[in-house]
Amino acid sequence: MLDYIWLNAESPILNQLPSGFKSAVILFHPFIQMPKDWEQNKSINECEHIYPSDEEILHLGKQVSWMSMMHDCGFTTFNEIAIALKTSIGAFKKQYIRDDLAEKLNTQIKKNCFYPNEDDTSIFFIQDLKIVLESNGAKYFSYSDPLLDKSGVLEIEKLTPLEIGDLALKELIITDENMEFAFMNVYDSFISIFMTRDEKIDEIVKRMGWEAIICDDKTYIDWYWLNPR
Numbered sequence: 001m002l003d004y005i006w007l008n009a010e011s012p013i014l015n016q017l018p019s020g021f022k023s024a025v026i027l028f029h030p031f032i033q034m035p036k037d038w039e040q041n042k043s044i045n046e047c048e049h050i051y052p053s054d055e056e057i058l059h060l061g062k063q064v065s066w067m068s069m070m071h072d073c074g075f076t077t078f079n080e081i082a083i084a085l086k087t088s089i090g091a092f093k094k095q096y097i098r099d100d101l102a103e104k105l106n107t108q109i110k111k112n113c114f115y116p117n118e119d120d121t122s123i124f125f126i127q128d129l130k131i132v133l134e135s136n137g138a139k140y141f142s143y144s145d146p147l148l149d150k151s152g153v154l155e156i157e158k159l160t161p162l163e164i165g166d167l168a169l170k171e172l173i174i175t176d177e178n179m180e181f182a183f184m185n186v187y188d189s190f191i192s193i194f195m196t197r198d199e200k201i202d203e204i205v206k207r208m209g210w211e212a213i214i215c216d217d218k219t220y221i222d223w224y225w226l227n228p229r
Contacts, residue, residue: 002182004146004173007221013193014215021182023201025212026223027192028078029116030124031064031109032057038112051114054123054162063124064113065211073108078213081105082190082224089118091188116190121172121183125192126161128208129174129183132194138176146171153177186221 007016013024034052038060052061066078075081084101086092116122121129133141133156144151145167156176164174173184182195194212196204205212213223 002142002144002173002175002179003151004144004171004184007186007193009220009222011220012215012217013219013221014217017195018182020179020197021195022197022199024193024195024215025201025205025210026215026219027125027194028066028211029122029190029192030211031066031069031116032114033062033064033110034112034114035060036112057123058161067211069105069109072110073105075101075104079224079226085115085190086188086224088115089188118190119171119185119187121164121174121185121192123161125183126164128210129164130156130159132181132204132208133174133176136176136178136180138178138180140177141174142177143167143172143174 002018005016005018007013013026017024032052034056038052039050066081070076070078070081073081075084080101083092083098084105087098087102088106092098139156140153141156142151142153150167167174171185171187173182175182180197182193184193184195185191186193194201194204194210198204202214205214213219
């Protein structure tokens with residue numbers, strides 16, 4: 001069992017990995033495109049803003065990459081998207097707020113396109129998560145939720161994406177029984193961290209088609225600041 005870890009901004013991510021883990025990547029949660037007029041049909045009035053449920057996302061939603069969003073909204077880097085998102089949810093102290101970037105994102109985002117999953121691992125990643133965990137022959141995974149003080153072991157094959165989404169309130173870390181891989185979401189963020197004992201993590205990222213930053217010895221959890229604070 002691997003307990004949830006709290007990554008701080010004082011040292012690189014790789015320096016904070018659990019014992020035995022050698023590599024990590026920052027996974028970008030995709031934006032969510034729902035069908036035409038979905039929000040209009042769901043809303044009681046035009047001023048109401050609603051967010052699709054995991055079940056609706058799974059069955060009706062499509063992934064929108066950060067690269068596509070960057071081009072559609074006129075951003076130049078993923079950093080700007082991350083700062084815009086975190087500003088929009090009030091995740092920054094006053095001195096770091098970038099209302100200009102948040103306004104740009106919210107003005108240009110397409111109709112029926114929604115922010116990525118915040119805090120939670122994206123429902124789009126769940127099938128990928130199962131594939132990776134099973135790739136070394138694992139049949140079970142363990143999970144840890146620090147907020148509700150929950151943990152347990154479950155069979156990988158039998159668990160559905162929606163059930164995995166219900167395992168925790170927010171923070172969650174999942175590992176396979178062989179402790180080869182770990183997925184962890186990050187509070188007040190739109191990313192997950194994927195960790196492995198294998199140094200060839202770039203091959204996994206490429207095979208799974210993930211949008212990600214491969215961590216090096218200078219990658220911090222607040223990676224979006226171009227200059228370290």
